[in-house]
Amino acid sequence: MHLPCPVLLRSMASSLACLLLITLLPTSSNAFCASFDCISGTGTTISYPFWHQTQHSEYCGYPGFNVTCHNQSSTLINLSNNLFRIRNVNYANNSLVIAFYDPKNSSCPRISHNFTLLNSSLFNYTTNNEMLHSFYNCTLYPPSHASIPCLQYNAKRSFAFPLRNTPEFDWNRYCESNVIVPAIQKAAGNYDFVRSIEEGFELTWQQPPEDAACASCEVTSGFCGFRTGGIDDNTTSFLCICSDGQHLAKCQDEGNVSTAFGPNYVAIGALIFGSLFVLATAFYLIQKRRCVTLYAPVSQH
Ligand SMILES: *[C@@H]1O[C@H](CO)[C@@H](O)[C@H](O)[C@H]1NC(C)=O
Numbered sequence: 001m002h003l004p005c006p007v008l009l010r011s012m013a014s015s016l017a018c019l020l021l022i023t024l025l026p027t028s029s030n031a032f033c034a035s036f037d038c039i040s041g042t043g044t045t046i047s048y049p050f051w052h053q054t055q056h057s058e059y060c061g062y063p064g065f066n067v068t069c070h071n072q073s074s075t076l077i078n079l080s081n082n083l084f085r086i087r088n089v090n091y092a093n094n095s096l097v098i099a100f101y102d103p104k105n106s107s108c109p110r111i112s113h114n115f116t117l118l119n120s121s122l123f124n125y126t127t128n129n130e131m132l133h134s135f136y137n138c139t140l141y142p143p144s145h146a147s148i149p150c151l152q153y154n155a156k157r158s159f160a161f162p163l164r165n166t167p168e169f170d171w172n173r174y175c176e177s178n179v180i181v182p183a184i185q186k187a188a189g190n191y192d193f194v195r196s197i198e199e200g201f202e203l204t205w206q207q208p209p210e211d212a213a214c215a216s217c218e219v220t221s222g223f224c225g226f227r228t229g230g231i232d233d234n235t236t237s238f239l240c241i242c243s244d245g246q247h248l249a250k251c252q253d254e255g256n257v258s259t260a261f262g263p264n265y266v267a268i269g270a271l272i273f274g275s276l277f278v279l280a281t282a283f284y285l286i287q288k289r290r291c292v293t294l295y296a297p298v299s300q301h
Pocket residue numbers: 071073103105
């Protein structure tokens with residue numbers, strides 16, 4: 001029982017090709033800082049200066065702008081040691097809307113600590129936010145204010161007000177705790193605290209001066225990249241990542257191709273794929289000739 005030689009070899013060659021494609025393609029696209037979407041095509045598109053914590057290289061975006069996907073439903077960013085869900089990114093005006101991340105996805109979010117944009121020289125609040133002051137578990141409270149329905153524990157009530165418009169009352173004395181949280185501005189006087197927390201707040205990010213070249217890089221079909229720690233370890237520099245390697249400003253820059261850091265996966269992939277393809281073809285042709293000579297005497301009789 002013999003499988004026809006050419007058929008066997010042809011399938012071997014094609015499975016080898018398939019295998020190569022499967023192993024090489026993800027590597028090259030990841031190295032390319034390609035944009036992605038955590039929610040299979042329906043969520044926020046994440047791209048430079050944001051980068052994927054595990055699928056991208058560090059140079060694909062700014063430091064601290066690394067995000068992760070969770071449960072194919074949330075895009076998470078870590079700011080000042082808190083995880084936030086990215087709801088929306090506007091790349092045209094450098095702004096994004098994020099919301100406190102609740103891993104339990106409960107219908108009543110509990111914000112138990114104050115959030116400050118610590119150590120974040122790049123992010124800042126925009127003027128579209130309102131600071132809300134919330135008071136939890138108050139045992140005594142003015143009767144005229146609506147409490148937060150899902151935060152009622154027996155006689156204890158919780159409240160939220162715009163910080164600049166908090167009703168006169170000794171809240172600190174009668175409430176167990178209080179926090180100040182940012183929220184996108186809402187119609188004055190009608191705060192649905194839970195919805196405000198879910199909708200999140202808006203931040204803007206600053207473009208570092210090194211980054212001015214991004215637009216001209218993208219025009220030449222490059223992906224913007226950003227590198228920290230140069231030769232003297234204290235510099236940041238812009239990269240334009242193109243199909244032929246990394247350039248200083250845009251893909252057509254002649255003589256400015258830098259390969260000093262980070263391998264060019266596409267070139268390497270193409271090289272390996274190419275050589276293996278040639279080998280497989282040569283092997284196939286040699287085997288085919290051997291098959292022909294083996295079978296030749298049989299077919300003559
Ligand atoms: C993941 O998402 C599904 C629905 O999309 C939800 O039912 C499940 O609770 C989520 N799991 C976690 C750990 O958030």
